[in-house]
Amino acid sequence: MATERPGASDGGATPQEGARTAQQIAGELRSRIDRGVYRVGQLLPTQRELGADFGVSRDSIQRAMRDLQTEGWIESRQGSGSRVIRARRIHTPKARAGQPAPISLGPLISEAFEAEEVSLDACCLTAEALTDHVGVQADRVARGEVNPRSISLRLLLPSTEPKPAFPAAADDPGDTRPYERWAAMVEFHTGRLRDRLLALQRGKFVSDVDVKVRRAPVTPTHKLYLFNGSSALHGLYVVETRAMPLSDGTEVEALDILGLQSTLFHFEKTAFERARLIHNSLVQKVK
Template identity: 85%
Template sequence: MATDRPGASDSGPTPPEGACRAHQIAGELRSRIDRGEYRLGQLLPTQRELGADFGVSSDTVQRAMRELQTEGWIESRQGSGSRVIRVRRIHTPKASAGQPVPIGLGPLISEAFEAEEVSLDAYCLTIDSLTDHVGVQADRVARGEVSPRSISLRLLLPSTEPKPAFPVAAGDPEGTRPYESWARDGGVPHGATA
């Protein structure tokens, strides 16, 4: 039944323009989380930064953030910002025009920790990024968001002989700093154990 009221239709009132834009922004933020631009446990940009990024008012950004919070994607705390607390399960990406689609390490590890039996096999020059991602998952386990029955991690690090290939820093033309740090820690950086 049609009405004569402005903004009304057979399916109910038309949402205000700001609400539609907020829903679009929430969708874009979900996509960015899915693509790994905002990782699990990471703070989102401030509302001011998001407003500038999308060219909208802070009220519109707040509506988008409330939508994401209601859906359980983020948690927001006054004065602390908004943190990603959920990522969608990833699926095999579809390449367009034969181009490979990059997948970040975060979504892969996040998905692995949703299983009952977590098993990770990793080959790394260093364990820095792996340590960060597994730490985020340990926080999820501590909060009760995921509860794997067992976790198994096999890590294959390169031998100290011959020297592994490290990129050379501009300020270190002979490239000795990465080797010194790596060798000092027995080939396992940041106090990890082999």
């Protein structure tokens, strides 16, 4: 890692040098977050510590942090530091003209938890990303940053029998190790998800928490998230052949669904649609 201080000869970086330095720092921090050096929910080192680490001025660090915050990687609060809220790139660059713009999962879940009554519905393969982001929001609730009265989560996942079509060994249909790895991941993440939310109720941070996890005999071709009944995030899974790491340190060539490469699209109810739903509800009550 370079430790050169741009502009040291004249006491400061030129705008061009500073911009390049900030971009490089932001890129390295993204990489560290992706690699798990800084995990979801963890505070980043202070700006002073990062400045010493990269050998640059605090101004360059601040520009890099602003980029990460704009992209939804971190959440910064005055006096509290910067906390990681996204551990992977789950959206792609700009959409073409006329198409819905891709967006990331973290900010939408963060916004959903600012409501008095939080409702999340999800259909996915492992619930890994959902668990990470809900964990960040659970920490916000425990710190008193948001105060929902109730949280309702409904999660639909593939059943274990019959086995989902993916992941599967690429060369040997009888090799069940990719399936066993997937099944263990699902149990781990759904357990974490349930425990984090129910702990909020036990700790009296939230009055009512309802978590339902159901299994269906299908292999999902897409991931779908619904937030408070007013917006949705949808993306198709990408099937690829890859070397899948196993718990014993070996690898197996497997056909796997890679959610990280999904293009996610955001859909939101318009004011007209909300008004129509309210109208229909009132008509039904009158009847």
